[in-house]
Amino acid sequence: MSIAENIALVRENIAAAARESGRNGRDITLVGASKMNDADACREAVAAGIDALGENRVQEMRQKLSEHAYDGAPLHFIGHLQRNKVRQVVGTVDLIQSAGSEALLLDIDKAAAALNIVQPVLLEVNIGMEAAKSGFTPSELFAAAEKALTLPHVSVCGVMAIPPFDASRDETLRYFAETRSLYVDIREKLFHNGPMELSMGMSGDYADAVRAGATMVRVGTAIFGARHYDTGGAIT
Ligand SMILES: *Cc1c(COP(=O)(O)O)cnc(C)c1O
Numbered sequence: 001m002s003i004a005e006n007i008a009l010v011r012e013n014i015a016a017a018a019r020e021s022g023r024n025g026r027d028i029t030l031v032g033a034s035k036m037n038d039a040d041a042c043r044e045a046v047a048a049g050i051d052a053l054g055e056n057r058v059q060e061m062r063q064k065l066s067e068h069a070y071d072g073a074p075l076h077f078i079g080h081l082q083r084n085k086v087r088q089v090v091g092t093v094d095l096i097q098s099a100g101s102e103a104l105l106l107d108i109d110k111a112a113a114a115l116n117i118v119q120p121v122l123l124e125v126n127i128g129m130e131a132a133k134s135g136f137t138p139s140e141l142f143a144a145a146e147k148a149l150t151l152p153h154v155s156v157c158g159v160m161a162i163p164p165f166d167a168s169r170d171e172t173l174r175y176f177a178e179t180r181s182l183y184v185d186i187r188e189k190l191f192h193n194g195p196m197e198l199s200m201g202m203s204g205d206y207a208d209a210v211r212a213g214a215t216m217v218r219v220g221t222a223i224f225g226a227r228h229y230d231t232g233g234a235i236t
Contacts, residue, residue, distance in 0.1 A: 003041060004048035006223045007032075010206070014217065017210035028210055029197070031076055033220030035060065036227045039069035045223060046073040054078035054097065054218050058085040065092070078160075078218055080134050083107050091115045097160045097199055097218075100124035100135035105148050112153035120155045122199055123148065125182060127175045128164035135161070138182055145186045158197030158215070159183040163205075172205055176212035183213075 001009075007030070015025025032045045035056040042053055042064060053070050055061040056079025064070065074094040081089060081098055089096060090111035099105055099121040112119040123144055126135030136144045141159070148156045159182060163175035183198045201209025201217035209217055221227065 003044040003223060006225075007045065007048045007050060010219055010222055013207050014210055017207040021211050021213065023210075027215065029216040031078070031199075031216060031218045032223050033078060033202070033218045034064075034069075034224060035079070035220065036229070037220075037224045039064050039067035041224055042069035043071075046070065050223075052076050052094070055093075056080075058082075058088050061093075062088060087111045087114075090119050091117055095120045095122065095157065097122045098124045098134070099148075099154075100126070102144060102147060105144070105151060105154060109151040109153045118153050118155045120157045121148070122158045122160040122197060123156060124160045124162075125179060127161040127179050128167065130164055133162070138178065141182050142186060142189075145190055149190060156191075158199060159186065160197075160199040162202075163200070169205075169208070173208060173212065176200055176205075176209055176214070180213040 010030065011025060014028050018025040018028055029051045031052045031054045032050045034042050034053045045053060050073055052074040054076040076095045076097050077089050077093045078097045081104060083104060086107045090108055096119060099108060108119050108121060123141060124135035125141050126133050126137055129137055145156055148154050161179040163172045179200055180198060187193055187196045197216045198214050199216040199218065200214045203219050203222035206217040206219055
């Protein structure tokens with residue numbers, strides 16, 4: 001299957017899941033998680049109409065930017081963002097999905113101020129409260145959103161979550177529902193029910209995520225094929 005065929009299949013599944021939750025598949029943003037896939041693969045996804053591409057590692061993203069991998073599609077940063085790399089990302093990407101600490105929000109605001117821009121971000125919630133994962137805890141999230149609203153060069157556009165990798169399907173469904181209620185609460189109380197993104201769902205569970213209310217899914221393997229960490233490249 002080609003990247004274009006994979007994208008078409010993922011779109012069909014998204015559309016079916018969206019209908020089940022009374023929505024239209026066109027309202028769901030499909031982000032291709034393109035880590036470890038080369039510039040050609042990214043260009044193929046852009047040509048096939050992917051809504052955005054998401055990268056995890058700053059160095060890999062800068063390399064692929066220099067190869068014009070993302071021309072024609074919005075670029076998101078979806079990985080853990082180290083504070084010393086913030087200036088390489090702010091102003092370069094259309095959306096930082098992984099703003100997961102107050103210190104990081106302050107750094108993003110400062111870097112965006114220096115460029116005289118407003119940087120769109122999603123607040124990442126560590127919904128499984130995993131020790132090794134970044135993100136706000138569920139109980140910190142609302143205050144983080146309030147804090148972000150005071151930063152003139154940061155624009156909060158929604159909430160992002162990555163449930164624990166080893167969770168069962170039932171547990172993942174519960175994490176999706178919990179993330180959605182945090183998102184709904186913030187949207188109602190702080191954003192007057194304005195448009196906001198809920199980014200959750202990956203290759204194994206994007207249909208469940210859409211049924212649970214996701215407006216944005218991040219799909220890698222189901223589009224680009226399995227990643228091969230030993231060779232540093234992906235086979236599609
Ligand atoms: C890699 C990645 C994805 C996509 O993972 P797949 O299981 O390959 O679809 C989604 N979100 C983030 C943050 C990722 O790092």
